[in-house]
Amino acid sequence: MGLVSTSVLLPISVAVPLGGAALLAGFSWLLPRRARDLIAIAVALATTALTLSLVAASAGHPMIYWFSGWRPSAGMVIGIDYAAGPLGAGMASLAGVLASAALVYSWRYFDSARGRHHALVLIFLAASVDFCLTGDLFNLFVAFELVAVTAFALTGYNAGHPGPLQGAINFAVTNSLGGMTVLMGVGFLYARTGSLNLAQIGQALAGRHADGLVVVAFALLTGGFLVKAAVVPFHFWLPDAYGSAPTPVCVLFAGVMSELGLFAVIRVWDTVFSGLAGGVGPRMRAVLLGFGILTAVVGAVMALAQTHLKRMLAFVTMSHLGIYLIGAGLLTPLGLAGASLLVIGDGLAKSALFLGVGVVQHQRASVSELKLRGQGRGLAVTGVTIVLGALVLADLPPFVSSAGHALLVDAADEVGLPWMELVIALSVILSSGAVLRAAGRIWLGWGASESSRPDTGTADDPGEENEDDGRPRSGRRERVPLTMVLPPLALLAIGLGLGLTSGIEEHAVAAAAAFSDRTSYAAGVLGTHGSPIPPRGPAVPASPELSAGGVLTDLGQVLAALGVAALALNPRAAGLRRALAAGTGWLRRLHSGLVGDQVTWLVAGLALLAALGEAALH
């Protein structure tokens, strides 16, 4: 009975948000405003609770669920399965937490859309959960598309203004192309293996040498997912979309959507391609690390160049995504565990930052760092939120990001890449420094005034976009509603709580080990052994002295980020800033915001990925 009752959690985790969304979409005309808000929040919280219990229930052995009761027969998969482990379920519950926070924050926010905005958020949540749990490649594509369709509409919420409209269009064009490449990749693999099930495809390819078709399928699938993950050079749509989406939507994007793209890359690699013959792992590691480093550094440099707060956070998000790709791309359980804890810890912090910026935008009607100089008075709590969020992104202990960072550094050492720590530190210091600089200017009034920065208004930095967020603005100095102040603080508190949870590193390593073990995954799904997989004894890394060293590194990063902010605001360092701005001008000009450029980069990226895939797999 115990097994039956917990396996029910899997379908219920998607049925609850889907059912809630359908009712909100169909009957919003019947429901009073408050009821719509309450129903949406209740459904998101329930989904969070369900996926959290999945994390607990699937620890130790993965949970397999065959929809419609079609179990594999004679070694052939007939139906579609969910294959949940703590890693996927954890990702799903992060989506639930952030969707709940976004809905609480948008209490009475999206009133002009009646309940339909909330329905879209819930569909987005359901699609994310499906994405994390599914064991079927085509179902993964369907979830990818459902996330995309709802995300396009949510981005364009303020479509009456040119910025959000353009952002949504760029997003829709590039991500639709990404979806098509994924679909083509699915088609190629199906043509080769005659299966759509991840485990079965992986078994069909295992031990064989990759030929052209398999390499192309790899490039198309991975490329499509990297568009969603916004990895260089597939990332150009990201600042446009994040910069123009409403704040609560940014939370979902920055904390969930990009990470889902990365999740899919690793899930498909681990279950489908990792069994290819010829020692493909180490060469693929080099490819993924290359993309990761490039993304981390480009994102950090670009973040420092922004004065539009939402675009800045978009690039911060991107930089951190590069770091997760470094962790996951090490292709070891330790690296994946580190990346997973970072995804959780940073996701909470990034969301808190977006919500904090949303409060500033609501109260001061601007998201321009320069226009807001010295305008932070009266918004002290939000200021603390933003500074704390930036420090957490720099891996301030004892928040959970710090634990993830320590694991990631250990993982890089383990495979003989100790210098990776420096790349990560550089990216983290620069991107957090950018946010701290903005906070210093807004709340302390430090730094030069507007006139000294002539580069606002370029395509790279559009300056002010006066958004219609649907909120009534009675007076500029009204009290900030608690529903806006509390969610970001709650998110930071969760990050702190997880960081203080003892043994979280061990749990993460065990979850990552189960996630990346292709053969036992396949055995579990295809039922080729009777008993559940025995819990593996993972090499638990974090010895006390390493942790102490990790704490020192983290504190160093935090101090360095503060130093970067101070340098960026110091009037005597103006020459240095001008030199840096001139040196990075070419990079900023590449981010032209033109959809033609973005598609060109996407096509080039796919071709590059195919060439690298050929080198790594063949």
Add this chain to the structure above:
Amino acid sequence: MSRRARLMFFAVAAAALAVTLGVGLAGLPSFGSQVSAYARMLNEVSGRQRHVTDVVSAITFDYRGIDTLFEEFILLGAVTGISVLLRPLSDETRQLPEDKAPDRGIPPPSPAVWLLAVFLSSLLVLTGLETVTHGTLTPGGGFQGGVILASALYVVYLGTNYRTVERYQPDALLESSDGVGAFGYVFIGLLGLMAGDVFLTNVVGLGVTGNPISGGIIPLLNLTVGLEVAGGFAILASEFLDQTAVIRTKTGPR
């Protein structure tokens, strides 16, 4: 990038991608050479296991029914998203089209058009219902039939004038149909759980092969999808018509 640089860059990148795709295509099994093992097996067993004559229906609504649930929600998400994007914005008002001469009413539609619309729409309703209900037997089902049903409403739009459509259009009914249809699929899935089995298990009798009511829950799922699609496509038409005919910026037409 300048226009020229972009074109050059794109040409090189696209050529490289074309080579890549060419390599992939060359690895595919040649046309008509073989059917995959998965397809072969489903062709063999679906008639026996699910009492259907349309194998595609059995695959979409039974063997891979959870995919179709999410596909139904892609449609719901798209329709909901479009109605969010096309809602009257803060600088827009709703203003019914009016004849500029105040002493003259809007001319009624021609009786010929009106008659044709009545004839066509009833035919479309009939065809739509036929397509929705016969998904287990012949190609068709809820998605296709729903679109046909919604197009009956489009024909009614054509046969009358916009003021009448605005007055009588059952907006709430259409939205409810969209929502109930989507919820219905989830609900039928939950019936499996309530019966003590898994989500989307068949919980009703399979019927006699060739009978319209056969295939277990497949006809029921077709009905809910038909409701959702008909409502969704009707909402789409009404949103787009509103955007062109009724919604005006406060300073003048877009």
